[in-house]
Amino acid sequence: MRILKGWGGAAALSAFHQALVVILINIPSVSFGLALGWVSLLSGEAADESDKGAVFAAVTTFLACFVAVPISAKIITYGRKYAVMAASACFVLCWSLKLVSVSASDGWMIGGRLAAGLGGTVAWTLAPLLAREMCSEGWCGAAVSALPLAHNAGILLMYLAADARIHHSTVIWSCLGVSVFHFFVFMFIPESPSFLAAKGKNEEARSSLAWLRGRSTNSPKLDAELKTLPPAEKGDESSLSRTLDLFRDRQRRWAFAIGFVAVMGQEMCGILAITQYAERLFILTRDRAAAVSIASAPEGPVLLATPARHALILGAVQIVASALSLYLVERLGRRPLIVGCAWAVGLSLGGAAVAVWAGKAEVAALAVALAVAVDAAGLQAAPYALLSDMFAYEYRGCATMLAMAGVCLGNSMDVIMFPVIVVHSGVAASLLTAAAMTLAYAVFASIAVPETRLKTPEQIYDAICPAASISPKLYTMGLMEKLSSWLGGPAAGREITILVLGLDHSGKTSLLNALRPPDRKVTSEPTLATRQDNFTFGGISVVAVEAGGARRVRALWERQYAAASGVLWVVDAADALRLAVARDEMQLMLEHPAMRARRLPLLVCANKADLPHALPPAQVAAALGLECVTDKPWHVCATSAVSGAGLTDGLAWLTRQLRDLHTDN
Numbered sequence: 001m002r003i004l005k006g007w008g009g010a011a012a013l014s015a016f017h018q019a020l021v022v023i024l025i026n027i028p029s030v031s032f033g034l035a036l037g038w039v040s041l042l043s044g045e046a047a048d049e050s051d052k053g054a055v056f057a058a059v060t061t062f063l064a065c066f067v068a069v070p071i072s073a074k075i076i077t078y079g080r081k082y083a084v085m086a087a088s089a090c091f092v093l094c095w096s097l098k099l100v101s102v103s104a105s106d107g108w109m110i111g112g113r114l115a116a117g118l119g120g121t122v123a124w125t126l127a128p129l130l131a132r133e134m135c136s137e138g139w140c141g142a143a144v145s146a147l148p149l150a151h152n153a154g155i156l157l158m159y160l161a162a163d164a165r166i167h168h169s170t171v172i173w174s175c176l177g178v179s180v181f182h183f184f185v186f187m188f189i190p191e192s193p194s195f196l197a198a199k200g201k202n203e204e205a206r207s208s209l210a211w212l213r214g215r216s217t218n219s220p221k222l223d224a225e226l227k228t229l230p231p232a233e234k235g236d237e238s239s240l241s242r243t244l245d246l247f248r249d250r251q252r253r254w255a256f257a258i259g260f261v262a263v264m265g266q267e268m269c270g271i272l273a274i275t276q277y278a279e280r281l282f283i284l285t286r287d288r289a290a291a292v293s294i295a296s297a298p299e300g301p302v303l304l305a306t307p308a309r310h311a312l313i314l315g316a317v318q319i320v321a322s323a324l325s326l327y328l329v330e331r332l333g334r335r336p337l338i339v340g341c342a343w344a345v346g347l348s349l350g351g352a353a354v355a356v357w358a359g360k361a362e363v364a365a366l367a368v369a370l371a372v373a374v375d376a377a378g379l380q381a382a383p384y385a386l387l388s389d390m391f392a393y394e395y396r397g398c399a400t401m402l403a404m405a406g407v408c409l410g411n412s413m414d415v416i417m418f419p420v421i422v423v424h425s426g427v428a429a430s431l432l433t434a435a436a437m438t439l440a441y442a443v444f445a446s447i448a449v450p451e452t453r454l455k456t457p458e459q460i461y462d463a464i465c466p467a468a469s470i471s472p473k474l475y476t477m478g479l480m481e482k483l484s485s486w487l488g489g490p491a492a493g494r495e496i497t498i499l500v501l502g503l504d505h506s507g508k509t510s511l512l513n514a515l516r517p518p519d520r521k522v523t524s525e526p527t528l529a530t531r532q533d534n535f536t537f538g539g540i541s542v543v544a545v546e547a548g549g550a551r552r553v554r555a556l557w558e559r560q561y562a563a564a565s566g567v568l569w570v571v572d573a574a575d576a577l578r579l580a581v582a583r584d585e586m587q588l589m590l591e592h593p594a595m596r597a598r599r600l601p602l603l604v605c606a607n608k609a610d611l612p613h614a615l616p617p618a619q620v621a622a623a624l625g626l627e628c629v630t631d632k633p634w635h636v637c638a639t640s641a642v643s644g645a646g647l648t649d650g651l652a653w654l655t656r657q658l659r660d661l662h663t664d665n
């Protein structure tokens, strides 16, 4: 630890702790991969069974998942940590039963599969939730995407064990050892800070966050992130009422529908079956090729390797690509990855189908390998990141649970449908079906899937389906995207007054100008008294009252205080010398009798962030003494009125706060 602290300070320690947590929360997913690999043809359990037996084995495992979804929903209400441990406990049971089944009847084996299904579902529902809650912004997409990587690693490990002909009981004992070890190690990992904050355990949340971010518990640097944690939940709301609440809001409903189809659809597209039944596919491909080539070339077809090795190569390709997806999902974003990969996988599978028809075994193998690689590099992981981005803490759990039920359904259909098509209509038909389904998914993704990386749920909802009160004619302004829209007159519903304050020359008029369509922009002369404008942010009608910041007109600010529901405080982040003046003015404003002890959201724009010497938001917050502001929710964002950058995030925060105030009152 000391080495890490010396080498890169808190950042290195934080990266180490977060990586450790991501690995540990995904160990049960590795175990699930191992269990599925064990069920597959290569590893033994179903090796002596007929086609029907192998399908039955996989279906038993997946059907157990349906039972596990409501169980998972219940366990996570007691704690994320206990749920991860429960997942490992299921795998301890699974491997123990499989150990008994080596020398006993099939009943034990089926029990083992059910336990794997239960543990696997708990692991799959928890890993994206926990990764999102424990990792910092900018890393959590990659952390969520580690789930398919862990799953693929489990399958590959089992394939390797089978290829190396390791004895069955040695394999089972090793798997059992991993689950037991994980169960005990996880006891020492802190609980999710979001979960603790939602339970009102703020001190524990602080310690947990401090450990995750590699800082001491009294570090002021934790304050900003602590403010983003969910507030303490009121009462014991059941999962069912939370789920009903999820569907009550039109925007959330749409977001869920898109996330659900994105997650379930990619599971249904056939890659699982194609990898799980890879060996069988390659045998059939080889036989088909042999039949064609016997007629034309007596020496037989050229094959890259044995069918079992083909499956192993596929597993290796998949794992490398899954590792790459961790980088791509943060670098490229969710949408380009989902859309691009869906088209590429669909076309590769179509190519593979044609190659099988033409009897080109090697081309088919390469096309399938390409499809598997592209699928693992993006299509498998990115929908999970998309789904977890779409919901705030309170709905993320039930949205993930419901999506997991869809995943179980998708997987079950996958493992039932594709082998049946292979047996009745041939490999080419099954590849063609998978290609058609993936291409249909690609069309859906191209039309419906939004970009969600580094966006708040409100921003995502506004991109998917603007709130009813927003004019359908949205004004799009470069990076501003669809967040803000201009309405000529007051929108329907209650209007909320936001004061736009700050020293002269800080950029108040320019920032509001960035939200106006070209024909409504005002000249950026110093504002003399006040200027009033109507805007709609995220469905809320806002009257923005901008007051001139020159010294002689600051005395007029207080006339506006009583009507204010929120404050947008603009500072020139590139003018360090005047920050002290801005601080004093802000203190005066906050201590005014009409403002003191009122729970008004305070959004501070650290403006002119485009200038080279602009201070980052954390330094602006420190210079303004924001840590002493305890009676108002506050947030600092770096903005540039020139490009509009940063304004979207800040306004989304303000909108969320205003919406909360609006619903509380």
Ligand SMILES: Nc1nc2c(ncn2[C@@H]2O[C@H](COP(=O)(O)OP(=O)(O)OP(=O)(O)O)[C@@H](O)[C@H]2O)c(=O)[nH]1
Residues within 6 Å of the ligand: 502, 503, 504, 505, 506, 507, 508, 509, 510, 511, 524, 525, 526, 527, 528, 547, 548, 549, 550, 570, 607, 608, 609, 610, 611, 639, 640, 641, 642
């Ligand atoms: N580079 C850069 N310049 C900015 C930015 N925002 C505002 N400016 C410039 O700063 C100057 C002052 O901007 P205004 O928007 O008029 O400032 P104000 O806060 O409204 O000033 P008062 O009305 O006098 O209180 C103008 O020349 C703007 O072009 C920014 O984000 N980046």
Ligand SMILES: [Mg+2]
Residues within 6 Å of the ligand: 508, 509, 510, 525, 526, 527, 548, 549
């Ligand atoms: Mg002005």
